[in-house]
Amino acid sequence: AMAGHDDSGASEKKASDFDIPTFSNENMQSNMKVIYYSRTFMSIIGGVIAGILGFTGLMGFIFYFLVMAITSIGLTAKAGFSIHSYFDSWNRIILDGFLGGLLVCCSLFKLFLTGIAVTVLNLHVQHINLS
Amino acid sequence: MAVGFAVGVLGVLILSHAAYSTIQYRTLLKITEEEFSGPPINVVFELLLGLVLCMWAALAVPGKFQSIQLDSDENRVVSLPSNLDFMIFNHRGKAFPLECTLKSK
Numbered sequence: 657a658m659a660g661h662d663d664s665g666a667s668e669k670k671a672s673d674f675d676i677p678t679f680s681n682e683n684m685q686s687n688m689k690v691i692y693y694s695r696t697f698m699s700i701i702g703g704v705i706a707g708i709l710g711f712t713g714l715m716g717f718i719f720y721f722l723v724m725a726i727t728s729i730g731l732t733a734k735a736g737f738s739i740h741s742y743f744d745s746w747n748r749i750i751l752d753g754f755l756g757g758l759l760v761c762c763s764l765f766k767l768f769l770t771g772i773a774v775t776v777l778n779l780h781v782q783h784i785n786l787s
Numbered sequence: 788m789a790v791g792f793a794v795g796v797l798g799v800l801i802l803s804h805a806a807y808s809t810i811q812y813r814t815l816l817k818i819t820e821e822e823f824s825g826p827p828i829n830v831v832f833e834l835l836l837g838l839v840l841c842m843w844a845a846l847a848v849p850g851k852f853q854s855i856q857l858d859s860d861e862n863r864v865v866s867l868p869s870n871l872d873f874m875i876f877n878h879r880g881k882a883f884p885l886e887c888t889l890k891s892k
Contacts, residue, residue: 679855680862686853693849697795701802701841705834708806709826723838730846741859742852772806776813783818 679744687742691731692753698727699757700764707768720761724754788848795844802837805830 702723706716731749735742743749808830816822826834854861 678857680853680857683853683855683862686850687855690849690852694845697845698842701798701838701845704802704806705838708802708809708830708834726842727845730842734846735852741854741856743855768806772810772813775810776817779810779814780817783814 683742684744688748688752691749694731695724695727695753695757696760698723699760703761703764703766704768706761707765708772710769711765712769716762716765720758723761724757788850791844791847794840795848798837798840798844801833801840805833805837808833 699720702720705723706719711719728750732739735749739746739749809826812827812830856862
């Protein structure tokens with residue numbers, strides 16, 4: 657028999673005997689990039705909103721999870737709910753970029769919370785000085 | 788794509804206006820010595836609207852998902868080389884299952 661090619665019982669062979677998970681890797685990576693950009697942008701927006709609303713501590717985390725969950729649902733809808741034609745596992749759409757996004761969100765939250773507080777303080781001081 | 792980008796910019800502008808309103812509101816609270824318990828309801832609406840618009844932009848702008856299935860229509864690499872000197876037959880195709888669907892563009 658030739659190396660690497662089994663001819664015996666060829667008429668009985670089914671496609672499911674070989675289960676080689678193959679997919680287009682470059683398309684997969686391009687899809688991952690799309691998810692990454694979407695998540696990062698929504699982390700920024702989530703941080704900004706949490707900072708404006710003054711969500712501290714647990715409330716902030718809950719808000720971030722909520723924003724990420726909605727983003728995941730949006731991404732799933734964008735993929736037409738048939739994840740397996742665009743990704744190799746559900747984890748990609750649900751978990752990927754989650755922790756990195758948390759860092760981005762916290763940074764923006766801190767930025768906006770302190771930025772608003774500082775601006776308010778300055779305006780207050782100005783107001784006091786003028787009156 | 789450009790529409791998505793415009794929607795995103797609009798969302799960011801609305802959020803900026805919400806931030807500005809919040810600053811004004813909290814300054815007012817500080818003058819009247821009250822505690823900041825929560826933003827006024829119109830700021831909340833603005834934030835919600837900004838969130839929705841930015842979510843739309845976040846999903847629409849980065850690009851479409853491309854199929855990773857090798858036998859989907861956009862991934863077919865079926866093409867006969869015009870140059871007969873460089874046709875390759877000794878490739879990995881022999882590792883794949885024998886059953887195949889003959890589909891050509």
